[in-house]
Amino acid sequence: MEQLYKRPKCIQPMQSGYCPGCLHSLATRITAEVVEELEQQNNCILVLPVGCSTMGLLYWKIDMVGSAHGRAPAVATGVKRCSKNSLVFTYQGDGDLAAIGLAEILSAANRGENYTVLFANNSIYGMTGGQMAPTTLEGQKSTTTQKGRDPLTTGYPMRMCELIATLDAPKYVARFSLHDPANVRKAKAGIKKAFETQLAGGGFTFVELMINCPTNWGLTPLDSLTYMVENTIPVFPLGVYKDVEV
Amino acid sequence: MGKILMKGCEAIAEAAVLGGCRFYAGYPITPQNELPEYMSVRLPEVGGDFVQGESEVASINMVYGAATVGTRAMTSSSSPGIALKSEGISYLSGANLPALIVNVSRGGPGLGTIQPAQSDYLQATKAMGHGGFRMIVFAPYSLQEAVDLTYNAFDYAERDRNPVLILIDGALGSIKELVELPPMKELPTEQAKWQLGNPTGEKRVARMLTSIYPEAGLETLNRTKGEMAVAWGENDVMVEEFLLDDAEYVVVAYGIAARVAKEAITGLREKGVKIGMIRPITLFPFPKGSFRKLDYGKVKAFIDIEMTVPAQMRDDIALEVLDRAPIYEYGRSGGVLLDDDGVLEAIEKVLEGEA
Ligand SMILES: Cc1ncc(C[n+]2csc(CCOP(=O)(O)OP(=O)(O)O)c2C)c(N)n1
Ligand code: SF4
Ligand SMILES: [Mg+2]
Numbered sequence: 001m002e003q004l005y006k007r008p009k010c011i012q013p014m015q016s017g018y019c020p021g022c023l024h025s026l027a028t029r030i031t032a033e034v035v036e037e038l039e040q041q042n043n044c045i046l047v048l049p050v051g052c053s054t055m056g057l058l059y060w061k062i063d064m065v066g067s068a069h070g071r072a073p074a075v076a077t078g079v080k081r082c083s084k085n086s087l088v089f090t091y092q093g094d095g096d097l098a099a100i101g102l103a104e105i106l107s108a109a110n111r112g113e114n115y116t117v118l119f120a121n122n123s124i125y126g127m128t129g130g131q132m133a134p135t136t137l138e139g140q141k142s143t144t145t146q147k148g149r150d151p152l153t154t155g156y157p158m159r160m161c162e163l164i165a166t167l168d169a170p171k172y173v174a175r176f177s178l179h180d181p182a183n184v185r186k187a188k189a190g191i192k193k194a195f196e197t198q199l200a201g202g203g204f205t206f207v208e209l210m211i212n213c214p215t216n217w218g219l220t221p222l223d224s225l226t227y228m229v230e231n232t233i234p235v236f237p238l239g240v241y242k243d244v245e246v
Numbered sequence: 247m248g249k250i251l252m253k254g255c256e257a258i259a260e261a262a263v264l265g266g267c268r269f270y271a272g273y274p275i276t277p278q279n280e281l282p283e284y285m286s287v288r289l290p291e292v293g294g295d296f297v298q299g300e301s302e303v304a305s306i307n308m309v310y311g312a313a314t315v316g317t318r319a320m321t322s323s324s325s326p327g328i329a330l331k332s333e334g335i336s337y338l339s340g341a342n343l344p345a346l347i348v349n350v351s352r353g354g355p356g357l358g359t360i361q362p363a364q365s366d367y368l369q370a371t372k373a374m375g376h377g378g379f380r381m382i383v384f385a386p387y388s389l390q391e392a393v394d395l396t397y398n399a400f401d402y403a404e405r406d407r408n409p410v411l412i413l414i415d416g417a418l419g420s421i422k423e424l425v426e427l428p429p430m431k432e433l434p435t436e437q438a439k440w441q442l443g444n445p446t447g448e449k450r451v452a453r454m455l456t457s458i459y460p461e462a463g464l465e466t467l468n469r470t471k472g473e474m475a476v477a478w479g480e481n482d483v484m485v486e487e488f489l490l491d492d493a494e495y496v497v498v499a500y501g502i503a504a505r506v507a508k509e510a511i512t513g514l515r516e517k518g519v520k521i522g523m524i525r526p527i528t529l530f531p532f533p534k535g536s537f538r539k540l541d542y543g544k545v546k547a548f549i550d551i552e553m554t555v556p557a558q559m560r561d562d563i564a565l566e567v568l569d570r571a572p573i574y575e576y577g578r579s580g581g582v583l584l585d586d587d588g589v590l591e592a593i594e595k596v597l598e599g600e601a
Pocket of ligand 2: 018
């Protein structure tokens with residue numbers, strides 16, 4: 001019988017330590033599928049951040065480097081410029097990318113570095129226990145905004161795709177969500193397009209993946225998906241923000 | 247090749263390229279801007295790459311990235327910028343990655359001054375970043391010495407898989423001197439053991455470079471790094487012992503301060519004063535042996551001369567001298583340069599017992 005669904009070989013055959021229902025797992029899986037479909041498992045370098053997805057160091061079976069918090073785009077700049085034929089991508093959370101690493105991501109995008117950034121946005125600092133992130137929704141509760149985020153003192157959710165799409169150099173900027181199968185398929189196609197653009201020497205590509213954090217949102221995995229549809233996605237509209245022919 | 251006249255920062259940049267540097271990232275700060283400027287022209291000529299980073303923080307992390315794929319990579323800055331790089335330098339050491347860092351230091355604390363100072367000794371030798379790692383620290387006192395040390399710096403960094411620091415002050419970075427440049431080093435043809443990326447597509451297990459470890463692994467790393475630093479003390483110390491054989495007075499000075507002190511010592515010797523100097527070339531490992539072999543029956547006093555106030559090397563000297571002789575210190579600071587008269591006067595005070 002033909003096998004239609006199997007574990008990608010570039011993922012370790014083990015159970016993930018992400019919380020039950022956490023979409024970091026699914027993001028890892030579809031990225032691994034794309035890596036294999038493009039036959040890049042022996043030719044890629046993954047630059048990991050500081051956040052829950054640092055745990056990627058345990059799960060992937062490809063060359064990897066762990067960076068300091070927020071600095072993955074700078075690390076990837078050094079990696080790609082000195083290893084031009086490798087498929088290089090970062091995978092970063094929203095605290096990592098949109099707070100402490102804001103200078104690094106915008107500057108790398110503006111230089112048009114030829115690598116791909118996968119941005120896993122769960123509107124919260126997962127790893128450190130649920131503090132507010134720049135992407136936290138208005139009114140959303142976190143351990144440092146216990147009555148809900150108040151824009152008067154903490155500002156509004158920061159939209160990275162929209163910011164990056166204003167720059168001239170980036171070639172592909174898009175936001176997808178992983179809350180249901182149809183959207184997962186679109187996200188996978190977006191990741192593939194970004195990788196193909198990079199492999200063609202095209203330039204900077206940025207794919208935002210809306211994910212959840214059931215643990216720190218205080219919701220069951222299923223309720224967290226409903227929360228995404230009702231609250232998160234309206235604030236972070238899905239779609240392609242920039243797509244330049246290369 | 248004969249000698250050519252070069253500026254300090256440019257001589258170091260050229261020596262790094264000749265020593266195999268193929269990637270540089272840095273952020274402008276006085277007094278070391280000639281270094282990135284030179285690299286921006288020179289590296290593309292040899293197939294390397296230059297990036298003007300958006301900050302010192304970004305730059306050191308670019309160097310970290312370049313090092314993961316086996317490229318000899320460096321950054322440079324001056325004091326406040328080096329402070330910003332310290333997290334990244336710690337990550338380099340934690341991930342066992344080689345790199346060259348150059349500090350062309352200026353006065354501090356804070357924004358301080360753009361004028362030269364030797365105020366970063368403690369940072370360089372004791373705690374270049376968090377977590378208790380150490381680095382080999384070279385402190386040349388002439389441009390030829392700067393060239394020679396820079397040229398071989400990557401060999402140390404790769405041997406140890408640990409960053410190496412070259413510490414000079416803004417004066418040495420800015421002066422011009424004749425230097426003889428060594429030939430271009432052959433780059434290693436084999437891939438480094440740790441190198442990520444797989445250009446030849448060979449079948450091998452995936453590699454991982456990170457500074458996060460399970461507890462037992464981290465303790466092992468700490469022990470290994472500790473043993474490595476002890477071995478530096480046995481094998482890698484560099485020092486100039488100047489007129490020490492019969493010395494009753496011993497000046498201790500490095501870098502620019504040692505240059506000024508040497509003038510004073512030479513003059514005093516002509517007057518018959520038995521005075522010499524210990525000039526650490528490696529600030530870490532500190533040349534303890536030079537202090538241990540002195541005849542303390544003869545030595546009347548030590549004079550620590552540094553272009554910073556208060557003196558920072560004094561504790562390292564005191565650990566070797568203990569209470570066998572008094573240690574005096576003289577320095578200028580805040581961007582005020584040491585001058586011949588001031589240094590001579592300070593030494594004469596000690597000779598006359600007035601210090
Ligand atoms: C310099 C530094 N500051 C703070 C931290 C602590 N820290 C670890 S992960 C993290 C936030 C991660 O949040 P995010 O990037 O959104 O990733 P998530 O865990 O939500 O996937 C913080 C602040 C650190 N490791 N280093
Ligand atoms: S804390 Fe949140 S982001 Fe982290 S693994 Fe758990 S659910 Fe996922
Ligand atoms: Mg997050």
